[in-house]
Amino acid sequence: MNKIFTVLGSLMIHATSKVKKSFAFTVILSVLLSGCQKDASVSNGETSPAAAPVGTASPVVQTSVSLEATAATEASIAFKEREPDRTEENITELIRSYQRELVHAINTNTFSYVEPYIIPGSSLYQAQKELVASLYARKIKEHFVDSEVYNFTYDQDRYKVEVTEQVGVGVAEKGEKINNYQWIYTVEPSGGKLKLSGLEVWKTYEKDMKQRNAGAKANGYYARELMQSYSALLESSVNTLDITDLKHISSNETVLERQKELICKLRSFGKDYTIQASIESEDTESEDYILEFRYRYKDFEGREQTGSEKLFFQLGEIRKHYRGRAVIEYISGTDSLPALQDAGGTVRYKILRMHPSMPEYLLRIYARPDEVGRQNGRYVTEQMDLLLVDPTGEKVLQRIPVEQAYTWGKSGVNPVVEDMNFDGYEDIRIQNGTPAGRNIPYLYWLWDQGTASFVPNKDLEEIVSPVFNPVSRTIETMERVGAGAYWEGTYQYKNGRPVLIKKVERVVDPEKKVWVISLSEEIGGQMKMKKQYEEPLMDE
Incomplete structure (x- = not known):
């Protein structure tokens, strides 16, 4: 049985037929639960309620939809994709x-x-x-x-x-x-x-970079641009079944599948869709949007019908140099959004797949502004939930308490997902402080396949601003010690723990106007200096 887009909530098609309300509920529920399933139909001689007109638009035929004709299935719907230009x-x-x-x-x-x-x-x-x-x-x-x-x-x-x-x-x-x-x-x-x-x-490299950086779009520009054009993308995909553009703006398979299920559901009601959308609410800092869709279509007897629906989107922007675009990181119906105890709080969503052999999971992160943050935008992450998404909804598998993980702004409440112990499984870390310099601390949780859960790791918390290299299986870090002094380190796992194996310390000698550079390596469990030399400051 194919997954159904139940989490997007029920379509708000307004009944104007004289069919009894109890039967109308049964029919609508049946369509939602079977719209994308093979051989799904209602064949009892009854008819479904027709849709009411939207606003002052031209009148529509207010007659019933034949559900036998609307048994569009994901098995029978052949989605298409254009060959992308590579x-x-x-x-x-x-x-x-x-x-x-x-x-x-x-x-x-x-x-x-x-x-x-x-x-x-x-x-x-x-x-x-x-x-x-x-x-x-x-x-x-x-x-x-x-x-x-x-x-x-x-x-x-x-x-x-x-x-x-x-x-x-x-x-x-x-x-x-x-x-x-x-x-x-x-x-x-x-x-x-x-x-x-x-x-x-x-x-003209220097000149070009200055001009292009000056013309770079502000944060949120690409997100709003996507939301303003999304109804046209959806309309085209519903009518043509070409999902190339939707795939391009989907950051993960779950988002794409939910849009395919929405298309499947809409196709079960009719064809020749015209879809318009308006932004009901937006939070440009967290890139959260709620769109209200209003659409017209022809049922399978040629009658014009209308409907509407609200969807929640959480977006992310991909920027490279002076160019960029937005992608959808999470999509759901507005009725499935969790309630916030703090009116100023935020919920971030992260779709992740711990291993290629595993399904995608949802990580839901809760944060709120602390007392300082209410004035200057600092947020503290309090909890993360790991959820399994299946046709019946979203089920919490693990609740992860978080102690005082601070970051700036709602957009900073965003975990990093990557393999941090090189075992082939994705792990997570979140920022744990708001330093003025480059020394960014994190809290870490490593995926334990034995317990099928994320386990906190204290050893990694000693490493600031880490860069994990899966090829060399090492962790690189750079830490500023003070004015004119910093060090770079290389860690390697030994007996399951990260161990510092190389260290490069750089300290300014203001009198000689040079960097004093010391190279150390781990030998027999201890760091020993191997070399020390000087470099002119002008080379930095």
Whole structure:
């Protein structure tokens, strides 16, 4: 039996028929519970109540809907998806592969590693062939650190791609330095594939960044833009069954499934939908919206009907450089929203999947402003609920008490979900303080597959601003100790606990105008200094 969109609440189709109220309730309930199920129908000779007109719109036929004809099922409805345009993704992967293989080629004097990514005979081909041989002869070693693609422009079958990259460059006995580059790559088709043909310095990088950052949209811009256009997206998907656009704005499978179930339910009533929506309420800080939908459609006997519905949305904004978009992180009916004891409180929702073999779960986080926060926007998280979402509703599996986890603003009440002990299962952490500097503390809960629950972890709480690296299975941190002093650390799990294995301390010597850098490593259970040297302040 397919999941039904029960959590979105009942459609508010206003009965104007003379059918008895008790039967009207039975029919509406039957449609809600069977609208997307195979062979779902009501065949007793009765008819359902017709929908009432909305506002002062043109009159509609107020006759009954034949439920035998409205037995649209998810099994019989074939949702469609357009083939997405992956050109930008393919170009990004092309450039990153080229960058990685170029370093490999330089370090081994093997141009063939990078050759497949460049168009033979192009200016880039010969230049990079000479570069590989030259750097190898000079005993220069490189390693690829990172890169960012900023923008794509298309002109006459060629793409110009703005890219920044970081490369570690070292010479034997002289150490390594991270170099930053800004390039504009030329990409064009060759032999049925996209390949590189040119490379030039991005000379206007600083100017471009200032202009673009100045034109960046304010927080909440993309969220409101999505809500204003959502009714058109939904209308198109209901009428065409093409869910490509809905999938693009859904941050998880649960959100997409709930929209598919809504489409299924609406299709069970009729076709040729016209849908309009208005924003009934919005909280731009937490990006919470309630939309009221009003729609017209034709039932399966060709009669025009109307209906309305209210839905709750919690959105998130994805920003990269000066561009961005909004996605739906959670959607439900307004009747299923939890009550708040504090009028100024907030509830955040996080859909998570602890493991690919497991279903998606809902994490519901409760927070309220503390006494300080009522004046300056500080919130304290008090509780998290882990819920299983199934066709019968949302069931609490675990209630997680939280002690004094502070953050700024409603948007800060947002847990981080990732694998923090490298066991293949997602874990959660929430911010636990509002420091002025970069030292962000967290509270941690690791997923325990044995008990099927989240278990608090005190060891990780010693690590501020962590970066978890699943490839090296290490945890990186950077902590400011004071003015002109900070340290970077690398942790590795040993016997189930994170252990500091490397430490780089940097302290300013104001008289000598240098950084004094100390390198330490864990040996035999203790940190021991391996090296100390100085770097000019101007290099920072």
